Amino acid sequence: MSTWHEYIEDHGSAPEWPYPILYEKETVIQSDVLVVGGGVAGSHAAIAAAKQGVRVAIAETGNLKRSGSGGVGVDHWHAACTNPCSKVTPLDYTEAVMESMHGYSNGIARYITCKESWDTLLECEEMGVQIRDEDDEFKGAEFRDDETKLMFGYDYQNRHILRIWGHNLKPLLYYEMKRLGVVMCNRIVITSLLTEGGRQGARVVGATGVNMRTGEFVIFQARATIIASGGAGRLFSFAPEMTAAAAMSTMNSAGTGHAIGWNAGAELVLMEQTGPGRLSGYGYAPYSMGNAHNTYHGVSMVDSNGKEVPWVDAYGRELKTIEERFLPARDQKFHLGPGIGISMYAEPYRSSDLARDLPERIRNGEFQLPLYTDMTHLSEMERRCLFGMMIGNEGKTRIPIYDTLTKAGFDPDKDMLQAPVMAPEAYQHSNFWGGPPIPHLRSLSGGGFLVDWNLRTSLEGLYAAGTSPVFGAGCHGESHTMGRYAARKAAAYAKTCAEPVLDRKQVAAEKSRAYQPIRQSKRGAGWKELNHAIARVMQDYCGKYKNEPILQRGLSLLRDLRENEGAAAFAPNPHELGRMLECFSLITLGELVMHASLARKCSNTYLDFHRIDYPQMDPPEWAKHIPLRQEDGKIRMRELPLDFHLRAPYAPAYEENYQAANKQEVLGHA
Amino acid sequence: MPDKVYMLPNSPAPNKGMNFDAMRCNGCNQCVEVCPTDVMMPNPVKKTMPIVLYPEECWFCGACVEECERDAIRMTQPVGQTISVNWLRKETGEYFRLGMKNPPPPNLRPPSGEKRRRRRV
Numbered sequence A: 001m002s003t004w005h006e007y008i009e010d011h012g013s014a015p016e017w018p019y020p021i022l023y024e025k026e027t028v029i030q031s032d033v034l035v036v037g038g039g040v041a042g043s044h045a046a047i048a049a050a051k052q053g054v055r056v057a058i059a060e061t062g063n064l065k066r067s068g069s070g071g072v073g074v075d076h077w078h079a080a081c082t083n084p085c086s087k088v089t090p091l092d093y094t095e096a097v098m099e100s101m102h103g104y105s106n107g108i109a110r111y112i113t114c115k116e117s118w119d120t121l122l123e124c125e126e127m128g129v130q131i132r133d134e135d136d137e138f139k140g141a142e143f144r145d146d147e148t149k150l151m152f153g154y155d156y157q158n159r160h161i162l163r164i165w166g167h168n169l170k171p172l173l174y175y176e177m178k179r180l181g182v183v184m185c186n187r188i189v190i191t192s193l194l195t196e197g198g199r200q201g202a203r204v205v206g207a208t209g210v211n212m213r214t215g216e217f218v219i220f221q222a223r224a225t226i227i228a229s230g231g232a233g234r235l236f237s238f239a240p241e242m243t244a245a246a247a248m249s250t251m252n253s254a255g256t257g258h259a260i261g262w263n264a265g266a267e268l269v270l271m272e273q274t275g276p277g278r279l280s281g282y283g284y285a286p287y288s289m290g291n292a293h294n295t296y297h298g299v300s301m302v303d304s305n306g307k308e309v310p311w312v313d314a315y316g317r318e319l320k321t322i323e324e325r326f327l328p329a330r331d332q333k334f335h336l337g338p339g340i341g342i343s344m345y346a347e348p349y350r351s352s353d354l355a356r357d358l359p360e361r362i363r364n365g366e367f368q369l370p371l372y373t374d375m376t377h378l379s380e381m382e383r384r385c386l387f388g389m390m391i392g393n394e395g396k397t398r399i400p401i402y403d404t405l406t407k408a409g410f411d412p413d414k415d416m417l418q419a420p421v422m423a424p425e426a427y428q429h430s431n432f433w434g435g436p437p438i439p440h441l442r443s444l445s446g447g448g449f450l451v452d453w454n455l456r457t458s459l460e461g462l463y464a465a466g467t468s469p470v471f472g473a474g475c476h477g478e479s480h481t482m483g484r485y486a487a488r489k490a491a492a493y494a495k496t497c498a499e500p501v502l503d504r505k506q507v508a509a510e511k512s513r514a515y516q517p518i519r520q521s522k523r524g525a526g527w528k529e530l531n532h533a534i535a536r537v538m539q540d541y542c543g544k545y546k547n548e549p550i551l552q553r554g555l556s557l558l559r560d561l562r563e564n565e566g567a568a569a570f571a572p573n574p575h576e577l578g579r580m581l582e583c584f585s586l587i588t589l590g591e592l593v594m595h596a597s598l599a600r601k602c603s604n605t606y607l608d609f610h611r612i613d614y615p616q617m618d619p620p621e622w623a624k625h626i627p628l629r630q631e632d633g634k635i636r637m638r639e640l641p642l643d644f645h646l647r648a649p650y651a652p653a654y655e656e657n658y659q660a661a662n663k664q665e666v667l668g669h670a
Numbered sequence B: 001m002p003d004k005v006y007m008l009p010n011s012p013a014p015n016k017g018m019n020f021d022a023m024r025c026n027g028c029n030q031c032v033e034v035c036p037t038d039v040m041m042p043n044p045v046k047k048t049m050p051i052v053l054y055p056e057e058c059w060f061c062g063a064c065v066e067e068c069e070r071d072a073i074r075m076t077q078p079v080g081q082t083i084s085v086n087w088l089r090k091e092t093g094e095y096f097r098l099g100m101k102n103p104p105p106p107n108l109r110p111p112s113g114e115k116r117r118r119r120r121v
Helices: A004-011 A040-051 A090-100 A107-127 A169-179 A256-264 A358-363 A380-393 A398-407 A424-428 A476-496 A504-514 A527-541 A548-568 A574-599 A654-669 B030-034 B063-067 B114-120
Strands: A026-036 A056-059 A183-185 A188-195 A204-211 A217-227 A274-276 A300-302 A372-374 A415-418 A442-444 A462-464 A628-631 A634-637 B017-020 B073-076 B086-089 B095-097
Touching (some): A026 A204, A026 A256, A026 A476, A040 A056, A040 A169, A040 A217, A040 A476, A056 A217, A090 A107, A107 A169, A107 A476, A107 A654, A188 A256, A204 A504, A217 A476, A256 A462, A256 A574, A256 A628, A358 A424, A380 A398, A398 B063, A398 B073, A462 A476, A548 A574, A574 A628, B030 B063, B063 B073
Parallel strands (some): A026 A056, A056 A183
Antiparallel strands (some): A188 A204, A204 A217, A300 A372, A372 A415, A415 B086, A628 A634
16 A cells, blocks of 8 residues: 555545644744755755855755755766866867857856866765776776776767766765755755845845745745756646656756746846757656667667668768777867767767668668667677666666666666667657657756856856756766855855845745745646646747747736736645745746747757747857846846857956966965 | 445556555655655555655656665556567567566676675665
C-alpha cells in the first residue's frame, strides 16, 4: 500500500495534511548573503560565501541534499582549461564560444568559468568527489593521463573536458554546507525580492518565500543576494503525466529567479532567444534509447541489417576510424564539446557527428530502420567508460538507466540498444531520445540577468550564478564555478555595505498576494489547469514565428490569466499553494519573454528568432543586445554592443578585466 | 475480485514513480525528506511506507532509490517508457525490452566507481 487510492480504500477517508499548517505566520531569517536556489550553483555559492566568513542562508524549493538539475549526479565537467593536461587556454575557449554564437553569448561568464572551473573541481575533490581514476580501471586508455589519472571526454587531444564520477556530488556539497554552518531552508518557494524603500530598481535587501509544507511566510533579510535558480521547463510545455520521465528539468523549474529579478527592476538580456523544445519530455527518458549524442558521442550506429552509419568531421568528411571521432579533424583547433549551452558551433570547434544526410539516406532506403547503438564496436575501455562510468554517474541516468537497464539484463558488451523509430527527418540530430521535434514547443535558451565582471546584476546587492540565471552561460561545471565566483563578490560587498532595511509596506503587500490562492472559492482553477493555460498561450503566441499583433495579443492574454483565472485560482494546501505561486512567476516570465521578443524588430539566425513582420535575417544594425528592465512598472530598454564586456568602462582584453575584478581579492588574501 | 468497490478518481497513470517493498521499508521517511519535488507524504500510520501523493510531479531522478538504506524502493517507469526501451542481443538475435515477462538474467556489473564508494562507506 503506497498510493493515495490504496490509502482511501483501506481507511475510508483521506489522510490529513501531515505537516502543521502555519499560514500567515512570519519567520525572519537574517544573513549577510542569501542564496536563492539550491542546485549546484547555489550550493557551491553558499559554501564559497561561508568560507569568506559571512553568515549565509540558502533557500531551496526541494531538499538541498539531492535537488536541482545537477542534483542526482554528473559525469563530465566542461571548460577545465587550467587543468594540468589541458591544451586549450581560457582565451581560446571563450573566443571559440563567442565566435560560434556570433557574439550572442556571455564572454564574461565563459572567461570566468574557464579560469576557475578546474579550481572549483579541485574543491569538489576535497569534499570527496572522485575526479581521478584512482582504481586504475582505465589505465592505458587514450582518454586518461597516467600521471594525474584524470580522464578526458570528447576531445582526447586537447583534454579540457574531464570525465568525473559525480553521482554523489550533491550530497557532498550538502554535507559541506552543513559543516560550514550555512542556514539551509528547504521547501521554500521564493515569491519576490525585497528592495530598499520597496522601490523597483533599488538595492536588493532580501526576499520573501512560502514554505511548501507548512505554508509559513519566510522573510529573508540579507546584505547581498545571489540568484542561483533553475530554468523554466514548465513555461512552454506542461503535461507532467506524459512527460516527467523524459523531461530534463524538474517541476521546480518555474523561472522564479528570472521573474523576481524582473519585478525588482533588474536588467535581463537575450530573453527573446528560444530553441526547439527537444528536452521537454515528449521523447524518451534521457539516454534510455539508442543515440549517438553527448554521453553516447563516438558510438557506432547500425541499421537493422547491421550496416554502419558513417561518422563525419565538422566539414562533412567521412571518418575512417573510431579514434578519429574523439579527435580534432585536420584544420580544426579543438572541440568545444556538446551540451555547453550554445546552439551553434563554428566549424573549427565542432565535434564529429553522424553523417548529416542520414535522413535522406533513410528515406531512399540505404539504411533500414530501426537503428541501433552498437557499443561493441568500441574498445572495451571506451565502452565501460561510456556506459559504466558516464551513464553510471550522470544525473537522471544512474538509477533510471544504468540501474534499471542492467537489472533488466541489458549488457553493453552483448546488446544493441534500439533507437526510437521516427520519421526520417527526425534523425537529423543524433540526440534521438529527444524524440521527433514538435514545431510549436520551444524552450528558453540563453536568456538571463545581465551581469558585470563581478557577476553582479544591474541592481546593487544582487548577484547571479548558474547557467539559467546568467545569460549565455554553459552547463554543470560552469554553474558551480559561477556560484563560487559570485559568492566571493557578494560576500565582499556584504562586508562593507550599509545595513539592509526592509520596507514593511512591501513585505505586507507581498504577503497578501502570496496567500490570495488559499482565500479563493474552491470553484477556482487549480495550479495545473492554470499552468496548462500558461503553456498554451506561450505555444500559440510566442512560438517559433512571431509578429507584433501575435505578441501583443499574447501579452494581453497573460495579463488576463493573472487578473481573471489566476486571481480566482484556489490552492487547498501548502504544496499546491507553492506550485500556484510558481505559476504566477511563470506568467511574469512569459511576459518578459514576449516583451523581449517585441523589442527585437528583426529576425536572427543565431537566436533562432523569427519575426514574420521583420523577415530579414541578421540585418547588421540589429547585431546587438537589447537589455530590458522595469522602472515604475514601465518597460525600459537600451542597446548594448555584443562585445560590451570588452568596452569601456571595461578593459579591451579578457585577462585584464579578470585581473582587475579580482585584484582586491588577491590583496585581501595576502 | 475486490470485496468493495469505491468511487475514486482515475489513477494518475501513467506515472507510478516508485514501488516500495513493504517487507524492507521501515517508514523512516528519508525518501520523503530528500525528494526534490515532494512527491511523497509521510504515512499517518507510523513505521509504514510513505504515501505517493503527487506521482505526476516525479521526474524519475532516482534520489529516493539512492537515499534508501534498506534498498526498499524500485523506480517504476511509465509503461510508455518501458515499452520503448528495446534491445537486440547480437549473438542470438533475441529481442528484449524493459518490463518484459521473462527477462534475461540481470547484468550484475556495478557502475564504475562503485568499488571505491563501498570502501569509503
